[in-house]
Amino acid sequence: MRSLRFISAEALVSHPLLARESLDSVAHNLYPLVFKASYLLEQAEVTRAVLGNWPLEEFRLAALLGPSTDHPEDLRDRACRACLEACVRGLADRVLQGRGRWLRVADLTGIRDVQVQQCPCGRALGKWGRTELLARTCCALQAEPCMAGRPTEVLVDLFVTEGNFEVVVQALRPPGPALLQMRCLSFRADSLSPGQLLHVLGLARPDALRKLEVVHNVRLNAGHVQQLLAQVGFPQLVSLTLPTRAFDTPPTSTLVPEGEDPLLSSIAWELSQMTRLTELSVAFSTLTGKIQMLLSPLRTPLRSLDLANCALNQADMAFLADCMHAAHLEVLDLSGHNVLHLYPSAFFRLLRRASQTLRALTLEECGLTDSHVGMLILGLSPCQQLREFRFLGNPLSARALQRLFTVLCELPELRRIEFPVPKDCYPAGTAYPQDELAMSKFDQQKYDAIAQELRAVLLRANREDIQASTPLFGSFDPDIQETSNELGTFLLQAFKTALENFSRALRQME
Numbered sequence: 089m090r091s092l093r094f095i096s097a098e099a100l101v102s103h104p105l106l107a108r109e110s111l112d113s114v115a116h117n118l119y120p121l122v123f124k125a126s127y128l129l130e131q132a133e134v135t136r137a138v139l140g141n142w143p144l145e146e147f148r149l150a151a152l153l154g155p156s157t158d159h160p161e162d163l164r165d166r167a168c169r170a171c172l173e174a175c176v177r178g179l180a181d182r183v184l185q186g187r188g189r190w191l192r193v194a195d196l197t198g199i200r201d202v203q204v205q206q207c208p209c210g211r212a213l214g215k216w217g218r219t220e221l222l223a224r225t226c227c228a229l230q231a232e233p234c235m236a237g238r239p240t241e242v243l244v245d246l247f248v249t250e251g252n253f254e255v256v257v258q259a260l261r262p263p264g265p266a267l268l269q270m271r272c273l274s275f276r277a278d279s280l281s282p283g284q285l286l287h288v289l290g291l292a293r294p295d296a297l298r299k300l301e302v303v304h305n306v307r308l309n310a311g312h313v314q315q316l317l318a319q320v321g322f323p324q325l326v327s328l329t330l331p332t333r334a335f336d337t338p339p340t341s342t343l344v345p346e347g348e349d350p351l352l353s354s355i356a357w358e359l360s361q362m363t364r365l366t367e368l369s370v371a372f373s374t375l376t377g378k379i380q381m382l383l384s385p386l387r388t389p390l391r392s393l394d395l396a397n398c399a400l401n402q403a404d405m406a407f408l409a410d411c412m413h414a415a416h417l418e419v420l421d422l423s424g425h426n427v428l429h430l431y432p433s434a435f436f437r438l439l440r441r442a443s444q445t446l447r448a449l450t451l452e453e454c455g456l457t458d459s460h461v462g463m464l465i466l467g468l469s470p471c472q473q474l475r476e477f478r479f480l481g482n483p484l485s486a487r488a489l490q491r492l493f494t495v496l497c498e499l500p501e502l503r504r505i506e507f508p509v510p511k512d513c514y515p516a517g518t519a520y521p522q523d524e525l526a527m528s529k530f531d532q533q534k535y536d537a538i539a540q541e542l543r544a545v546l547l548r549a550n551r552e553d554i555q556a557s558t559p560l561f562g563s564f565d566p567d568i569q570e571t572s573n574e575l576g577t578f579l580l581q582a583f584k585t586a587l588e589n590f591s592r593a594l595r596q597m598e
């Protein structure tokens with residue numbers, strides 16, 4: 089329920105001209121309420137004026153938009169373009185004025201990007217757009233004198249690609265004292281060369297970085313990863329995501345005896361120096377027989393581990409089941425491994441050790457068939473803390489799914505299930521794993537009927553709190569959605585370059 093103070097703030101901002109003229113009369117401790125009310129009602133002019141006159145030493149966006157006793161609604165998932173642009177412009181107004189109390193910190197992190205915007209305009213400003221807007225604002229302010237040598241530190245989540253690389257570098261490397269100094273807490277990189285990545289990370293104050301995501305079209309090999317970790321250094325890093333094939337041997341590397349991998353050993357040592365690291369994603373890297381070498385040096389137990397499509401073998405799974413990380417795992421992705429066919433005992437041992445902490449488990453394209461459902465139920469039953477279970481891409485029948493749903497209803501904390509299109513909906517003899525074209529050619533009417541039956545299983549068990557769905561091509565990724573055009577251009581250029589190299593090689597052979 090809204091407090092009378094918040095209702096009054098809403099009434100004020102509903103009259104933008106009056107609100108802007110009255111800000112000098114507003115008590116300093118009421119500014120947070122007026123700011124949230126202006127954001128809620130999408131009064132961008134008021135939002136800019138409030139921040140332009142901000143009287144406090146700190147401005148923390150996520151804390152202001154989060155639930156409070158005055159207004160319990162959480163607005164952090166409203167990445168409203170109009171309001172966020174107003175915030176950045178208001179911040180520029182505030183530091184340019186240079187009067188009143190020094191604005192020490194402006195924390196612009198904590199906005200959650202979602203698929204459907206709840207703000208009135210429905211227009212979002214994603215992480216990439218927020219990065220470019222703030223970087224351009226910082227660059228525009230670099231020509232202004234920094235009064236008394238006291239810049240405002242701006243905490244940010246950066247998303248850097250080829251498209252905004254130059255302006256971000258300029259913002260991070262001002263020619264002199266600047267009014268705004270960006271301090272990066274999380275960094276996502278896509279469509280950059282290894283050299284560009286090293287350069288921009290070196291400027292982004294990596295000593296403060298907590299989350300690093302290097303994804304998709306950043307072509308790294310083990311040599312690049314070792315260089316990145318050794319030269320840049322990330323003492324505060326909590327979460328690390330590396331791109332596909334990040335542990336491939338560099339093409340210029342010399343041969344080493346079987347069983348030895350000095351580059352991987354060096355990477356593992358560098359990771360061991362990150363004493364706060366608890367989240368690691370190395371999906372789509374070939375790590376057959378190397379998991380112990382990679383993970384055993386780590387000093388801090390991992391809470392999140394993504395090993396999807398890493399070609400793990402029996403020794404890898406046995407190590408995972410017995411290592412210190414198993415008893416602390418909250419998020420685990422083993423997609424792309426036939427866990428119940430190749431190493432069932434080690435997999436069950438891993439689930440048993442993780443059962444007290446595991447909240448999210450992903451087993452997509454793991455070759456799970458109807459004959460495996462009984463074993464799967466035995467493995468999942470101890471996982472009483474499980475909240476999310478994803479197992480898309482497995483050839484399971486409607487009957488097997490009904491049996492599995494009946495047992496999943498008994499997991500008290502479960503809230504989300506992502507299940508595959510039943511194999512009954514595909515033509516007989518359909519091969520697994522499927523490509524995107526084959527995956528999309530199913531009997532929609534039959535699927536709808538089966539999905540309704542599965543939801544009925546949940547309803548009969550009084551589990552309306554569980555959301556069950558089949559996102560055919562994966563969950564919504566706001567970052568990919570926002571930069572899809574640039575990624576497409578990058579891929580076309582990469583394809584063109586590959587064809588040119590191939591043609592050049594053919595000519596040399598003639």
